[in-house]
Amino acid sequence: MNELGKQTPFKPITGQTFKFRCHKEITCFTKCCANLNLVLTPYDILRLKNRLDISSDEFLDRYAETNIDKHPRFPMMTLKMNQDQNGRCPFVSTTGCDIYEDRPGACRIYPLGRAAMKVNKEKDAREKYFIVQEEHCLGFEEDRIWSVKEWVASEGVSGYNAINDRWLEIISSPKSLGKKEEIPRKIQMFSMASYNLDKFRAFLFQSRFFSLFEVPQDLKEKLRSDDVALMLFSFDWLKFSLFGEKTLQMKS
Ligand code: SF4
């Protein structure tokens, strides 16, 4: 549903192209940046907290809300809209999106939506794109014609998809979380490793982690400062700790 309580129309892309242009002179400019139910992926959070130059804790506290209804097993994070009658995104101003280069994947890809599914051991997710045509959005009346491929390239969506699809493997895994009494601890681990990368780094470097697991020295050094490497490592850790997958090797 959109903010007016109406059903958001999802339309198939016919003929592989669509008409759309968003620009500062359009009368609906920034109307779309309010009352959103915008799910933040771990990579969205990383990009935003680095853009704002704040810690993961501070970002989660100021800008994110935990949503337990959006997924049957794992808590999801959504972007906290301003708590006033307009419910605007905290990053929108009269000139547009203040964090444009680091805007979340969902904002990048609009007016498209993407459904992705990992099948067995296939390297890439199977994906399907569709149009999300909000009533207030006048961009569809403009003349620019796009193919999906052109749009995805122009908005920098591919890099986001590549990392988000690795996380998708975890949240869409059909594997059991094990014994009932272990689940709350596993959910806590999921939240920390997915959303709080600063805490995950401290967990690695301030615990006995590296004396328990085989981690090559060059990777260990990389994990100290390379946030994307750390995030990809956190996904391996989650597969190991949640589902018992052999993504990490314990020392003998
Ligand atoms: S409503 Fe559509 S055209 Fe208007 S600013 Fe938002 S995305 Fe652009």
Ligand code: SF4
């Ligand atoms: S992050 Fe930027 S593009 Fe996304 S809703 Fe907020 S202001 Fe709009």
